[in-house]
Amino acid sequence: MKFFWKIYFSFTVLFLASFGVFGSWMIQMSFSRSLNNALEEGERDNRMYQLAFEMNLNSMDDIFQTESAIPVTVGSVVQNLADTDSIYRVYGTMHNSLYESKPSGLQGNVLRMLTEEQPSGYEILREGSEVWLLYTCRSDLNESVYYLENLKNISGIYEAREQYYDGYTIMMAVLTVVITVLVYVITRLLTRPIGELARITRGFANGDYEARASENGGDEIAELAMDFNHMADTILDKLDELTMQARRQEDFTASFAHELKTPLTSIIGYADMLRTVECTDEERQEAADHIFWQGKRLESLSFKLLELIVTGNQEHTFCELPVEELAGEAANLTRVKRQEKKIQLLIHLERGTVFGERDLLISVLTNLLDNSRKATEENGLIGLRGKTCRDGGYLLAVLDNGCGMEAEEIDRIVEAFYMVDKSRARKEGGAGLGMTLVNRILELHHANWKIFSAPQGGTTVVMKFPGKEGQGRDPEMCKEFE
Amino acid sequence: MIKILIAEDEYPIANLIRINLKKAGYDCTCAEDGVKAADLMEDGHFDLLLLDIMLPKIDGYELMEYAKMLKLPVIFITAMSSVDRRVTGLKMGAEDYISKPFEIVELLARVEAVLRRCNKLGKTLRVHDVEIDLDSRVVTQKGKQVLLTLKEYELLVFFAGNPNIALYREVICEHVWEKEYTGDSRTIDLHVQRLKKKLGWEREISAVYKIGYRLEV
Numbered sequence: 195m196k197f198f199w200k201i202y203f204s205f206t207v208l209f210l211a212s213f214g215v216f217g218s219w220m221i222q223m224s225f226s227r228s229l230n231n232a233l234e235e236g237e238r239d240n241r242m243y244q245l246a247f248e249m250n251l252n253s254m255d256d257i258f259q260t261e262s263a264i265p266v267t268v269g270s271v272v273q274n275l276a277d278t279d280s281i282y283r284v285y286g287t288m289h290n291s292l293y294e295s296k297p298s299g300l301q302g303n304v305l306r307m308l309t310e311e312q313p314s315g316y317e318i319l320r321e322g323s324e325v326w327l328l329y330t331c332r333s334d335l336n337e338s339v340y341y342l343e344n345l346k347n348i349s350g351i352y353e354a355r356e357q358y359y360d361g362y363t364i365m366m367a368v369l370t371v372v373i374t375v376l377v378y379v380i381t382r383l384l385t386r387p388i389g390e391l392a393r394i395t396r397g398f399a400n401g402d403y404e405a406r407a408s409e410n411g412g413d414e415i416a417e418l419a420m421d422f423n424h425m426a427d428t429i430l431d432k433l434d435e436l437t438m439q440a441r442r443q444e445d446f447t448a449s450f451a452h453e454l455k456t457p458l459t460s461i462i463g464y465a466d467m468l469r470t471v472e473c474t475d476e477e478r479q480e481a482a483d484h485i486f487w488q489g490k491r492l493e494s495l496s497f498k499l500l501e502l503i504v505t506g507n508q509e510h511t512f513c514e515l516p517v518e519e520l521a522g523e524a525a526n527l528t529r530v531k532r533q534e535k536k537i538q539l540l541i542h543l544e545r546g547t548v549f550g551e552r553d554l555l556i557s558v559l560t561n562l563l564d565n566s567r568k569a570t571e572e573n574g575l576i577g578l579r580g581k582t583c584r585d586g587g588y589l590l591a592v593l594d595n596g597c598g599m600e601a602e603e604i605d606r607i608v609e610a611f612y613m614v615d616k617s618r619a620r621k622e623g624g625a626g627l628g629m630t631l632v633n634r635i636l637e638l639h640h641a642n643w644k645i646f647s648a649p650q651g652g653t654t655v656v657m658k659f660p661g662k663e664g665q666g667r668d669p670e671m672c673k674e675f676e
Numbered sequence: 677m678i679k680i681l682i683a684e685d686e687y688p689i690a691n692l693i694r695i696n697l698k699k700a701g702y703d704c705t706c707a708e709d710g711v712k713a714a715d716l717m718e719d720g721h722f723d724l725l726l727l728d729i730m731l732p733k734i735d736g737y738e739l740m741e742y743a744k745m746l747k748l749p750v751i752f753i754t755a756m757s758s759v760d761r762r763v764t765g766l767k768m769g770a771e772d773y774i775s776k777p778f779e780i781v782e783l784l785a786r787v788e789a790v791l792r793r794c795n796k797l798g799k800t801l802r803v804h805d806v807e808i809d810l811d812s813r814v815v816t817q818k819g820k821q822v823l824l825t826l827k828e829y830e831l832l833v834f835f836a837g838n839p840n841i842a843l844y845r846e847v848i849c850e851h852v853w854e855k856e857y858t859g860d861s862r863t864i865d866l867h868v869q870r871l872k873k874k875l876g877w878e879r880e881i882s883a884v885y886k887i888g889y890r891l892e893v
Contacts (some may be wrong), residue, residue, distance in 0.1 A: 448756065448758075451755060451756070452730065452755040452756070455755040455776045455777060456686055456689070456755060456776065458776070458777045459686075459689050459692075459755070459776040459777040459778065460686070460688040460689055460692060461777075462777040462778075462779070463689065463692040463693075463777065463778065463779075463780065464688070464692055466779050466780050466781075467692065467695065467696060467780055469842065469887075470780060470781070470841045470842040470843070470844070471696065471699060471780065471840065471841050471842070472840050472890075477695060480691075484688040484691070484692070487688075488688060
């Protein structure tokens with residue numbers, strides 16, 4: 195059963211039951227008060243009747259006090275009594291009827307039960323639709339016993355009750371309809387936000403991730419809606435993150451497959467040519483050359499990839515390293531290839547230290563110096579500059595006057611296998627992983643870094659290493675170099 | 677002469693394809709990016725386009741649309757092994773695909789099959805004094821018909837399609853018998869011997885030691 199119907203039925207039943215009980219109670223109360231009044235009146239009448247009767251009888255001589263004289267006496271007494279609608283009766287000692295003001299077939303049993311200790315009583319008698327109150331008392335007078343009865347028609351009280359009940363029934367019918375409708379409307383209004391929330395939750399579950407519940411009102415449902423929205427936002431964020439991650443993974447896998455298959459295609463193809471096709475010496479030489487260089491490319495790819503994986507997964511021990519030493523080492527490692535293009539490297543470093551892992555930092559510098567070399571024409575210039583920052587960090591920059599690159603290319607440069615100039619990178623034996631590795635290592639060192647470049651305007655890579663205690667992580671410091 | 681355009685940005689791969697197609701008797705031109713390929717497609721009347729999907733400047737799928745307009749049959753070369761990519765290429769109207777890395781025999785077979793399907797090649801193959809009519813499957817030598825069994829015929833067609841190429845027994849088995857080579861060379865050797873005898877090609881088809889056979893032209 196739905197919550198709506200539960201609320202609806204419980205409230206309807208509760209309202210109707212309480213109105214019913216209350217109404218019946220009211221009618222019953224009013225009825226019993228009327229009945230009590232009638233009883234009191236009956237008793238009073240009876241007392242008056244008895245008083246008048248006894249007074250009249252006492253005032254007479256004893257000889258007139260015979261049963262035969264009673265009707266006359268009582269007749270005059272009754273005439274003096276105000277209530278003419280009532281019926282007055284007198285019974286003798288033997289319960290024999292002595293007088294009756296009006297003929298009536300109604301007979302009570304009370305008089306037989308009356309004793310000296312219990313001299314009066316009443317009884318309610320019915321005749322057809324009429325209801326009579328019979329009040330009886332016992333009058334002990336001069337050794338004889340008389341029973342005095344007065345009958346009063348109290349049908350009115352009962353009729354009034356019946357009328358009340360009839361009216362009340364109609365009233366209840368109307369009330370039932372009104373309450374049914376009202377409770378329906380109120381319940382609808384109260385449970386609507388729940389339904390709304392349920393609908394939105396269902397929608398969310400079915401993939402409508404943009405749906406949000408309305409947070410109107412300050413009640414529990416609004417709070418629930420707020421919590422739901424918060425949850426939905428969190429889930430959506432996570433979902434986006436996962437999707438992004440999956441896409442990156444997919445891109446990486448696709449690029450990796452491509453990078454792997456390209457040299458393999460050449461190697462397998464040329465090898466196949468050598469073994470199956472009759473070749474001239476020249477062709478044979480060319481094929482062998484391609485196989486060799488594509489093999490080299492595969493080697494470089496696998497080493498770079500290995501380095502990338504190891505960098506991410508290994509525990510590194512950081513220590514303070516003099517920058518001059520790192521720079522010297524990196525310059526040495528890249529010297530031969532630089533000299534091939536007659537490129538000059540100018541090193542200008544302030545004395546200082548960087549907190550990090552020696553091999554990784556040398557790898558960063560060699561990668562950057564290599565990239566600069568690849569981007570630079572013959573007889574070009576590469577600069578390596580460094581200075582200690584006021585906040586304890588160290589600022590290091592690699593500059594060149596090479597071909598530079600576009601802004602969109604800078605954004606994509608850390609993507610694995612992304613190459614700014616594919617054919618040039620191929621010629622130089624690049625795998626498109628250098629900057630990915632640099633980025634990974636600098637992240638590991640909590641270093642901020644930025645590339646400033648424009649086509650034909652050279653490239654500057656600025657890195658800001660924090661000090662030992664992590665001070666100097668302010669990224670704004672990079673601006674000093676701009 | 678059949679003219680083939682090779683659109684491939686990797687020089688070694690383009691060169692590899694060019695050398696081997698040239699040896700098989702095709703006239704090849706290379707384009708190292710999409711723009712150059714599109715220009716060449718417009719100027720030269722090519723019979724077939726070998727297209728790498730990941731091309732700089734204009735990508736392979738776009739070029740494929742262009743080739744469709746020029747009614748130029750396309751075989752796309754892809755490093756992507758995913759079925760999706762291959763299906764996309766074929767749905768766009770490519771005649772066939774070659775996935776990297778490939779072997780030379782496969783390259784030649786696919787190129788030949790597509791050219792034949794597109795009616796760019798004649799219905800007859802001529803090698804030395806033998807003429808093979810591919811439609812009626814009739815082999816004639818010096819005007820006289822030579823009777824061959826099904827496998828002998830297919831073997832002859834395979835040799836004729838790959839002249840001067842040392843065909844490994846594995847490759848022969850895969851292409852003619854269409855099953856994996858299990859190391860049992862007798863069937864192949866027997867068929868080659870019978871073919872040599874029927875055509876009198878004792879010297880034309882030479883055995884390559886430890887490898888297989890080669891049809892010298």
